[in-house]
Amino acid sequence: MARLQLITLGCSKNRVDSEHLLARASEAGWEIVPEGADLATAGVDTVLINTCGFIGDAKEESINVILEAAQARKEGFVKRLLAFGCLSQRYRDELPDLIPEVDRFYSLSESDCLKADLGITDPQPDAEYTGRRLTTPKHVAYLKISEGCDRRCSYCAIPLIRGPHVSVPEEILLREARSLAARGVKELILIAQDTTWYGLDLCGRRTLARLMERLSEIDGIEWIRLHYSYPDAFPEDVLDVMVSNPNICKYIDIPLQHSEDAVLKAMRRSVNGEQTRRLVERFREKVPGVVLRTTMMVGHPGEGEREFEALLDFVKEYRFERLGAFQYSEEEGTWGAAHLKDDIPAEVKQERYDRLMEVQSLISEEYNVSRIGTRERVLVDSFTDGVLVARSQFESPEVDGEILIGDVASLSGLDTAGIIGNFVNVNIKSAGEYDLLAELTR
Numbered sequence: 001m002a003r004l005q006l007i008t009l010g011c012s013k014n015r016v017d018s019e020h021l022l023a024r025a026s027e028a029g030w031e032i033v034p035e036g037a038d039l040a041t042a043g044v045d046t047v048l049i050n051t052c053g054f055i056g057d058a059k060e061e062s063i064n065v066i067l068e069a070a071q072a073r074k075e076g077f078v079k080r081l082l083a084f085g086c087l088s089q090r091y092r093d094e095l096p097d098l099i100p101e102v103d104r105f106y107s108l109s110e111s112d113c114l115k116a117d118l119g120i121t122d123p124q125p126d127a128e129y130t131g132r133r134l135t136t137p138k139h140v141a142y143l144k145i146s147e148g149c150d151r152r153c154s155y156c157a158i159p160l161i162r163g164p165h166v167s168v169p170e171e172i173l174l175r176e177a178r179s180l181a182a183r184g185v186k187e188l189i190l191i192a193q194d195t196t197w198y199g200l201d202l203c204g205r206r207t208l209a210r211l212m213e214r215l216s217e218i219d220g221i222e223w224i225r226l227h228y229s230y231p232d233a234f235p236e237d238v239l240d241v242m243v244s245n246p247n248i249c250k251y252i253d254i255p256l257q258h259s260e261d262a263v264l265k266a267m268r269r270s271v272n273g274e275q276t277r278r279l280v281e282r283f284r285e286k287v288p289g290v291v292l293r294t295t296m297m298v299g300h301p302g303e304g305e306r307e308f309e310a311l312l313d314f315v316k317e318y319r320f321e322r323l324g325a326f327q328y329s330e331e332e333g334t335w336g337a338a339h340l341k342d343d344i345p346a347e348v349k350q351e352r353y354d355r356l357m358e359v360q361s362l363i364s365e366e367y368n369v370s371r372i373g374t375r376e377r378v379l380v381d382s383f384t385d386g387v388l389v390a391r392s393q394f395e396s397p398e399v400d401g402e403i404l405i406g407d408v409a410s411l412s413g414l415d416t417a418g419i420i421g422n423f424v425n426v427n428i429k430s431a432g433e434y435d436l437l438a439e440l441t442r
Contacts, residue, residue: 002045004118005033007069008135009062010052012191012227012398014085015135016144018050021114023131028120032133039072046080046118047072053087053161056329062087063099070101082106084114086161090333108162127168130176134183137381139421140397141185145173145211149193151230153257154268154336155300155328158193165194167202170211174218181220184421187379188215189225189396196230196238209237216247222423223379225396227253231279232270239286249393250287255295256280258303259314266302268335273314280318291394293322298356299349300328301340308352315359321367322400323360327353361433368401368431375427375441378403383416390426390438401434 004025008018026032033042047069051062062085072078084106088095092107106114111126122129134141146167149159177188190212192198199207208226215224224247226238231254242248258264261272271279283290296315298308315323327349330342378390381397388405395401405426426438 001029001031003033003043004030004046004048005035005037005039005042005044006048006050007035007065008050009065010050010054010058010086012142012189013144013193014050014052016132016142016191017085019132019135020126020129021048021050022133022135024115024120024122024129025118026133027122027131028118030118035135039069039077040075042077044078046082047078048118049081049083049085051083051085051087053085053090054157055326055331059087066099066102070099073101082114082117084108084110090157090161127166128172130172130179132176132180134180134185136397137421138184139379140187140189140381141180142191143173143177143180143188143215144168144191145195145198145208146192150197151194151270152268152335154266154340155297155331155334157331157334160333162193165197165201167198167200169202170199170207170214173211174214177215177218177221181218184220186220186421186423187223187225188221189227190215191227193228194230195226195228196232196234206233206235208235209241212238212241212248213245216241216245222247223249223393225249225251225393227396229254231256231276234279236282236286239283242287242290250290251293251394251396252283252290253293253396253399257295257297258300258307258311260303260307260310263300263303263307263311266336266340267297267300277314277318291321293324293396293399294320296323296325296356297328298325298352299344301336301342301344303328303344303352312356312359315356315363319363319367320360321364321394323363324399325353325356325360364401365431365433368433368436371428371436372431373428375425376403376438377423378405378426378438379423380405380419380421383420388416388419388440390424401436403428403436403438405438405440407439 006018008015033044052058069081073081081102082104083102088105089108095105148162148165150165259273330337376392378392380388380390382389390403425441428436428438430437
């Protein structure tokens, strides 16, 4: 049996694409080699790399992984090397000459060619295929509800790579979610380039709240978590569902990027600072206890010291429980690259990033400390070095901290293997900037 290793880089949306393709490959007779297996010893026939091409660091990582696999091919450990995904799409004309060791780079429109080269004969269109070979823990799955984006933020190359927004029909998503639930998935994380636009192209209105409600009715699905929201015209019926439905996590991932009008306008974000503030306040008012994860950008053209200081004040005032940041980098083909001068020195961007994250680290720690003494329902992800690793509805996998449950060896009769993927109750005993320590309650 031929052996295939698929390496996934970039975001969770890429991961879903890979999981669909792995399911098809397995059905076609491939033996799947785990992603982390050493190519020198794994006996892999074909390595397939799902690349990321969003920003400079991601592109560099993709190139490095491709070169490592190319070296393994030169040394005879791999027979065939293929690449697809965002980097392959974005630089499909240049890459074959730059890295000739790769047998083929596939653009996003060449999905059928990729499947044919893997011997996949299933004629079902990609948009309707719901098979998945999960690469996440068996109790957690990402559900990609749409593809592409109609927005034109100054810094973002995603519309250039992925094209316009296209929602996955609701019934297909429900069918996929039911299949995942039947296999033991308890938590669905809704993702897209912009989840808040869901439904606009299908029926002329945003139907994210209805989708979340219907997903919550599936037997076995106990948590639904919302990622990649956009602040412009946020569908506030989502907040009503979040309040009334215990299966919807009180958690919103909403990249705001900045707080100041001049910078938001330069970013082409379709919202101003006042609208941003009012939206965050409505989240807090309508969903008491909601946890907000956001992303900020520093060093965008037009961000002077005054705008940056105002951003710091905004973060201090609104105290986001989770906040990440990145520095502006000019991306070829974007509106910003064509119309804005990247005139903020790299050392200034780094200094602003460091200052912002220093402020946020204190806010995050204070939020975690405020939870000491509370009793929380958590989902156990793993058991490592005598510690159960878990999350509450307020922590998303991969991007947030964890709840660590120690001293489980003293609990007689506890099935540490059987508890993974299940819910338990804990008391929070202590906390740091990222993780919390807890003990099981009986």
